[in-house]
Amino acid sequence: MPGTWITTRAWLLMLPLLVVMIAVIGWPLVDTVRLSFTDAKLVGTAGGFVGLDNYAKMLGGSNFQRALITTTWFAVVSVAAEMVLGVLAALLLNQQFRGRTALRALMILPWALPTVVNATLWRLIYNPQYGALNAALTQLGLLDSYRSWLGEPGSALIALIVADCWKNFPLVALIALAALQAVPRDITAAALVDGAGPFNRFRYVIMPYLAGPLLVALVLRTIEAFKVFDIIWVMTRGGPANSTRTLSILVYQEAFSFQRAGSGASLALIVTLLVTILAVAYAALLRKAAGAS
C-alpha cells in the first residue's frame, strides 16, 4: 500500500535526527537517572547505589520546599505580568501611528540581549549607592533615602521579577502582534459598525484569534521561568538570606558547588518532572482551546 511506503519513508528520513536526539538528549537523561540513585561525587569517586535516598533527602529538606515556593512565586508573577504587558504592547503596536516600525524594532531589543548583560544592567540600575532607580525615585520625591533593593528579602525577588519581565515581555508581545495581524480588518470594522465597544471588540472579535498563540507563549514562558537560573545567579546568587534561591540555583549548588553529583541529579530530575507536568497540563489546555475554536 502506498500509505505504508510513505510512513516507512518518513521514518527513514527522520532516522538521522532520531539517532542524534537519542545521543544528545536520551543518553544524558538515562545517565542522569542512573546518577540520581548513587552517591557519586562530581570528581573522584564513582559512587555506590543508594536507592531513593537522594530523593528522600531532597524532597524532605527545608531547602527544597522553600526553593519550590520561591520558584513558583517567581514564575507565576513574572509570567502573569509578561502576558499582560505583552498583550498591551501588541495592541499598541498594532495601531497605525508614525514611528511604529521603529518602535517595533526597538521593543525586540531587551529580548535579544543576552540574559547576563540584562542582569548586569539591572544590577547597576538597582545599585543601592549609585543606581538609577534610587536616583529617579528620590528626585520624584517618592523615596526619601536610597534603598538596597537587592539586599532586602522583601524587595529582592520583586526586583528580579521586574528585570525578568523587562527582558521577556517582548517575546509575548511579538507573538501576540503576529496573531493580531491575522485578524481580518473587515471583521473589526463590522464590529465597530455594529456598535461594539473597545472591551467587547477585544473580548469577542480579537481574543479568539489571540488565544491559541498566547497559550503557546504562556507555555514557553512558564517553563522558562520555572527553570530560571542565570538572571538570579548574576544579580543575587540566591541572597539575601536565600530569599531568591530558586530550584535551579539549588541544583547548581548541590551538583557543582558541593560536588554531590548524585543528589544534584535527583534534584534536577524532580525539577524536570515538575516542568513536564506543567507542560502536559498546558498541552491539554491547548488541545481544548483548539477544539473549542
Next chain:
Amino acid sequence: MLKSTRNALFGAALVGISFSGQAYAETTLNALFMAQAAYSEADVRAMTEAFTKANPDIKVNLEFVPYEGLHDKTVLAQGSGGGYDVVLFDVIWPAEYATNKVLVDVTDRITDEMKKGVLPGAWTTVEYDGKRYGMPWILDTKYLFYNKEILEKAGITAPPKTWDELAEQAKTIKDKGLLQNPIAWSWSQAEAAICDYTTLVSAYGGKFIEGGKPAFTTGGGLDALNYMVSSYTSGITNPNSKEFLEEDVRKVFQNGEAAFALNWTYMYNLANDPKESKVAGKVGVVPAPGVAGKSEVSAVNGSMGLGITSTSQHPEEAWKYIVHMTSQPTQNAYAKLSLPIWASSYEDASVTKGQEELIAAAKRGLAAMYPRPTTPKYQELSTALQQAIQEALLGQTSAEDALKTAAENSGL
C-alpha cells in the same frame, strides 16, 4: 587586481602561520585566573608575556573569570576531563582539591631556595595534610582602611586599635554628621562575607572546627557575628554592605562615602590613585583591629596559589610557568596591587617605596593571618555561614540560632 593581491597576501599569511608552527615544537598551556582584586588582568598578561618571550616554545592561553566563578569552573573542567593546565586557587580549596585529586602534589618540585625564601605563613595557602599542591602567588589579608581627612574632621587622632574603638570612632563620625554610615564591609551572600567574619573570629579568639565538629556557635564565633549585627543595627555600618562585594566597598570608600572599610591589599594603591579615586592621598591603612585582652590585631588568610591540574598533559611546562609567575623578580615588579611572597622583598626599597604605610600594616597583618577551616566540605560550610550571617543581619533570627542552623547545615 585587488583581488589577486589580497589572495597573495592571504597565501603569504597562511605560509607564515604554518612556518611558525613548524619552527618550534610548541606546547600550549591553558591557565585559569581571576578577573578582579590583587594583580590586574593587564599585570597577569604582562607577566605571561615575559615568560613566553623567555620560553618561545611554550604558548599560554589565559582565561579570566570573576572570583565567584573560579572554584566551580575549575571543578567543572576537571569533572569533564580537564582543559586547564594551571589554575589559580583560593586558600580554602586545597583540602577539597587534594581529596578529589584536582591538583598535582608538587612537594618534591619545591627547591630549598623556595623553602627558605618564601614567608613561612605563605606556605599554609597551598598545604593540606603535610603536602604542597602549588606555589603561593597572591599573599593577601584584609586590612582596615580609613579616610584620614574624615577622622581629622571628627577630632580622632589615631585609627582604632580594637573593634570596640572602631565602633566608638564610627559613632563619633556619625554623631557629628560627617557621614550617615561610616563603615563599609563586603557582606553580600558570598565568600567575601566569610572573610570579614573570619577576621572578627580571629580577633575574638574563636574557632571554626574543633575535633571535627563545628565550634563557631559559641565563644569567639558567636561574638564575631554579634559584633557584625550590632554594627549593622546601630547604623554605623553602611546598610548596603549586605549586598556589597569587595569592588563595591572600594567604590564607596574612594568616593569618600566611608570613613572605614575592610578590604584587601589591592585597594591601597587604587584608592590612592587620583585618576580612580576622590580620596587619593587621604588613604590610611592599618592591620584590622584586635579585641582587648584577646588580640592585638586580626587578619584572615586570603592568599591564593597557582597549581597544576591532575589532567594536565604538560606538567613540566606548567611548573616552569608557575615558577616564573611566583619568582621574586616577577613579584617585585608588580608589587603595587599584591605584595610579594618573598621575605627579603620587604627590605627592598624598590618594592616598599611609596607604600611604606601598607608595608608596615602588612608586616603585622600577614603575621597574624588566621585560616578559614581546612575541610573538604568547605563550600558547604561557607554557604551555610553566609546564610547565617545574612539572616542575623536582617534580624530574621538571633545570631546564636543562625549559627546553630549553620552548624547543622555545614555538612560536618
